[in-house]
Amino acid sequence: MRLLPTRSQRGPLQRTARRLSTHRRSRFAGVAVMLAGLLVTGGAYALLSPAGASSEVTDDATSVAEGRALFLVGCSSCHGKNAEGIVTQRGTQYGPSLVGVGAASVDFQVGTGRMPMAAPGAQAPRKDRVYDEQETAALAAYVASLGPGPAVPDERYTDVSDATNEDIVRGGEFFRTNCTACHNFVGAGGALPGGKYAPALNDIEEKHLYQAMLTGPQQMPVFSDDVLTPDEKRQIIAYIKSIDEQPGYGGYGMGSLGPVSDGMFAWILGIGGLVGFAVWIAAHSTRSKKKVEA
Amino acid sequence: MSTTGGTPAASTNGTTPASTGKPSRLAGPANWADERLGIGKSTKKQLRKVFPDHWSFMLGEIALWSFVVLLITGVFLSLWFKPSMAEVTYLGSYDQLRGLHMSEAYASTLDISFDVRGGLLMRQMHHWAAHLFIGAMFIHMMRVFLTGAFRKPRELNWIIGGMLLLLGILEGFAGYSLPDDLLSGTGLRIADGLVKATPVLGTYMSFFLFGGEFPGDVIISRLYIAHVLLIPGLILALIAAHMMLLVYHKHTQWPGAGRTNENVVGFPMMPVYAAKAGGFFFIVFGFTAILGATLQINGVWGYGPYNPAEVTAGSQPDWYMGFAEGLMRIFPGWESVIFGYTVSWNVMIPGQIIPLTMFAIFLAYPFIEQWITGDKREHHLLQRPRNAPSRTAFLAAMVTLYGLLWAAGGNDILAVVFQLNLNWITYFMRVAVFVLPILVFILTRRWCISLQRHDSEVLLHGYETGIIMRAPEGAYSERHLPIDPERAYTLTARERDEVYELESGTNEHGVAAPNARMQRFRARLSAYWYGYNVQKPTREELLEAHEHAAHELEAHDDQHSADGHQFDGRHDVEGEELTHRH
Numbered sequence A: 001m002r003l004l005p006t007r008s009q010r011g012p013l014q015r016t017a018r019r020l021s022t023h024r025r026s027r028f029a030g031v032a033v034m035l036a037g038l039l040v041t042g043g044a045y046a047l048l049s050p051a052g053a054s055s056e057v058t059d060d061a062t063s064v065a066e067g068r069a070l071f072l073v074g075c076s077s078c079h080g081k082n083a084e085g086i087v088t089q090r091g092t093q094y095g096p097s098l099v100g101v102g103a104a105s106v107d108f109q110v111g112t113g114r115m116p117m118a119a120p121g122a123q124a125p126r127k128d129r130v131y132d133e134q135e136t137a138a139l140a141a142y143v144a145s146l147g148p149g150p151a152v153p154d155e156r157y158t159d160v161s162d163a164t165n166e167d168i169v170r171g172g173e174f175f176r177t178n179c180t181a182c183h184n185f186v187g188a189g190g191a192l193p194g195g196k197y198a199p200a201l202n203d204i205e206e207k208h209l210y211q212a213m214l215t216g217p218q219q220m221p222v223f224s225d226d227v228l229t230p231d232e233k234r235q236i237i238a239y240i241k242s243i244d245e246q247p248g249y250g251g252y253g254m255g256s257l258g259p260v261s262d263g264m265f266a267w268i269l270g271i272g273g274l275v276g277f278a279v280w281i282a283a284h285s286t287r288s289k290k291k292v293e294a
Numbered sequence B: 001m002s003t004t005g006g007t008p009a010a011s012t013n014g015t016t017p018a019s020t021g022k023p024s025r026l027a028g029p030a031n032w033a034d035e036r037l038g039i040g041k042s043t044k045k046q047l048r049k050v051f052p053d054h055w056s057f058m059l060g061e062i063a064l065w066s067f068v069v070l071l072i073t074g075v076f077l078s079l080w081f082k083p084s085m086a087e088v089t090y091l092g093s094y095d096q097l098r099g100l101h102m103s104e105a106y107a108s109t110l111d112i113s114f115d116v117r118g119g120l121l122m123r124q125m126h127h128w129a130a131h132l133f134i135g136a137m138f139i140h141m142m143r144v145f146l147t148g149a150f151r152k153p154r155e156l157n158w159i160i161g162g163m164l165l166l167l168g169i170l171e172g173f174a175g176y177s178l179p180d181d182l183l184s185g186t187g188l189r190i191a192d193g194l195v196k197a198t199p200v201l202g203t204y205m206s207f208f209l210f211g212g213e214f215p216g217d218v219i220i221s222r223l224y225i226a227h228v229l230l231i232p233g234l235i236l237a238l239i240a241a242h243m244m245l246l247v248y249h250k251h252t253q254w255p256g257a258g259r260t261n262e263n264v265v266g267f268p269m270m271p272v273y274a275a276k277a278g279g280f281f282f283i284v285f286g287f288t289a290i291l292g293a294t295l296q297i298n299g300v301w302g303y304g305p306y307n308p309a310e311v312t313a314g315s316q317p318d319w320y321m322g323f324a325e326g327l328m329r330i331f332p333g334w335e336s337v338i339f340g341y342t343v344s345w346n347v348m349i350p351g352q353i354i355p356l357t358m359f360a361i362f363l364a365y366p367f368i369e370q371w372i373t374g375d376k377r378e379h380h381l382l383q384r385p386r387n388a389p390s391r392t393a394f395l396a397a398m399v400t401l402y403g404l405l406w407a408a409g410g411n412d413i414l415a416v417v418f419q420l421n422l423n424w425i426t427y428f429m430r431v432a433v434f435v436l437p438i439l440v441f442i443l444t445r446r447w448c449i450s451l452q453r454h455d456s457e458v459l460l461h462g463y464e465t466g467i468i469m470r471a472p473e474g475a476y477s478e479r480h481l482p483i484d485p486e487r488a489y490t491l492t493a494r495e496r497d498e499v500y501e502l503e504s505g506t507n508e509h510g511v512a513a514p515n516a517r518m519q520r521f522r523a524r525l526s527a528y529w530y531g532y533n534v535q536k537p538t539r540e541e542l543l544e545a546h547e548h549a550a551h552e553l554e555a556h557d558d559q560h561s562a563d564g565h566q567f568d569g570r571h572d573v574e575g576e577e578l579t580h581r582h
């Protein structure tokens, strides 16, 4: 079912159709057709809903009011009644101020299920989202109304269905220069000091990829539009998506974690297997030997 | 189960194959060649060389055969690989990199992977075989170590093996660096740092190695020559020497009836052993092919070309370098500045001093043990690991240390996979590398000694039959029967350990011997090494125990069906007890 939320974001039908055709013969064909029906409605809705057109969000007073109501219930316990942030007695942030973080940050944090944070920890983990599209948009509208900040990105920059090969190659260069240090060479994720980590990047929605770069959650640096232009961000997204879709050349990748997992397999499977054969060969001849003598 | 029947000698698998004088089956062509080359005569003796049969003697063969696989696949790769750092534009069929500038080495590796038929399979087989080669050398070495096969007269072969291991690791590192991808470049960067950490000479050495400032443009072609010519040549020569010594010394064997320190019992080289060994080659080859075909290894296309400005999470060396990586990662960041020059203890100690020391100890081990134990006899019979508790425990401790360091080298991977805190892993490892090996040493030693004790028990009092006997007064006990002679022979076929005795610390004039302190240290070490071992029972103890057992059997035979009846008043009860001791 993880197809559903991803698709509903995409909207453009031609992409959906292409995706579907690759799945047509699978045993999920029936489900896929049903999904397609849902998608048409969902896509149309996404295009019309406030989140799709970010510039209008701040103006939409009802949306802001609705967002504020949701915020008071779900978020104010940590972020304060007016999203001004709560400082603990030890001087650390209970929840940071959200003034000026922008709609993009809220859309990312809530859309990836990070917020509302379930329990204090080193890092808010990704989980199933709690608020649906419309509620998220309302929350985003409310926070955006508190102060200017990055808006939810335009569809133009998150749709990579018509990216050229050149885009992908350039995206790869940007990716290796800016992202692999934390996220691993194929985006399999990596550890950071203090129990923090950079999560894996496969199966992340285009929009969230963009917003992560734009808002720099937690340890991640902000890649503002001066550092990586929107078009370059799109190229990075295109690259990530292309390695996501590429077949596993050379066989099972063992988690793409690099030489450590190779070593584990070499010992357990490789040496283990060959020693097994050695035992078999030796035991085999001893047994036949005994038979001869008996 | 026959306990009495069959003389021990009859059931050895020894004499028959070893002494067969069957005429050679090599007919016509062989004769033709023989008459001209005289091979037959000179090799006849070699062909009848005897190899004992045990799975643990085939571990070295895994290494040998994977080396052959490496040669075959390596030659294939060298037909397409271009060891050059000249910049080219990639135009091959891997989309994500097409049009990018990269070194010729990396481009040709991509070509081998995507545009040469069977190339990716060969690359992956080559890499898997490299893992197997080095892994097999490790376990082969452990076998030799645990069974004491390195003892006199085989110390030299131990050293040759050690050199082979070192060369294999270097060869693997050189190969890993060849494709010039991001990971191999990062690995070279670390090697560069290691070299540079040498006081005074470091920078000069680095410039010499890389032909200028890192990365330069010659390192790949230099490593290539080392990788395909120099090191394989050395390895081949050492393997030859290893084999020649093996033949000269003859193979060691497990003790057993008919197997002594003076003979070797097993199969003749031709045809049995050769057939088995040859068959094993195909198994190793096939196994490597399956690994290469199904498991992706070193997917260099994902790493991208080497660029000193880039680095990636998950950068790791291949596992055999993992312990060095781990040492570097957990070592505190000590540096000192002397006369304006920085001395990087944080790289020098974990990167140079500790690995070299570990390697030196490893090479010198046979001599170290000889010195401690004072044992200068020749040994051709193997020891069971339990019968050398301190040595076995030492290896267990070393394996633990190695494993911990490897894990420390992959601390980021552990943190991600098991959702642990990276810093905690480091702190834990800093303590664990000292504590756990010691703990493992103590536990393994106790374990071995308990096993020895059990062996003694079985020898003296027989094995547990599982038959529960009830005595007239109601006590229950389990019946023990003597083990069969062959097994008893095997259990007792070991030498007693002799603790090194301190010669009197003074000479005849009452002057302290010059090295008295050393000798005392040695005696103490020796006592610790052997002191707690359980020695095999003496002849008297055995005879007595057997008499006792025979007696019991007898009592058992005269119509009394149960143990305990020896106390029925019709026997002499002097020294009697229930068979089962509590």
Ligand code: HEM
Binding pocket: B067, B070, B071, B073, B074, B075, B077, B078, B079, B081, B109, B112, B123, B126, B127, B130, B133, B168, B171, B172, B173, B174, B175, B176, B177, B178, B179, B227, B228, B232, B235, B297, B298
């Ligand atoms: C002692 C045995 C050897 C070991 C441990 C070893 C190890 C390696 C390793 C780990 C690589 C990196 C492979 C990769 O790209 O993933 C490599 C590459 C290579 N090896 Fe070897 N190798 C050995 C012997 C040889 C021999 C005998 C030859 C040729 C005569 C050879 C030729 C090559 C070539 C041409 C490459 C680069 C090709 C490539 O990376 O795709 N190797 N070796």
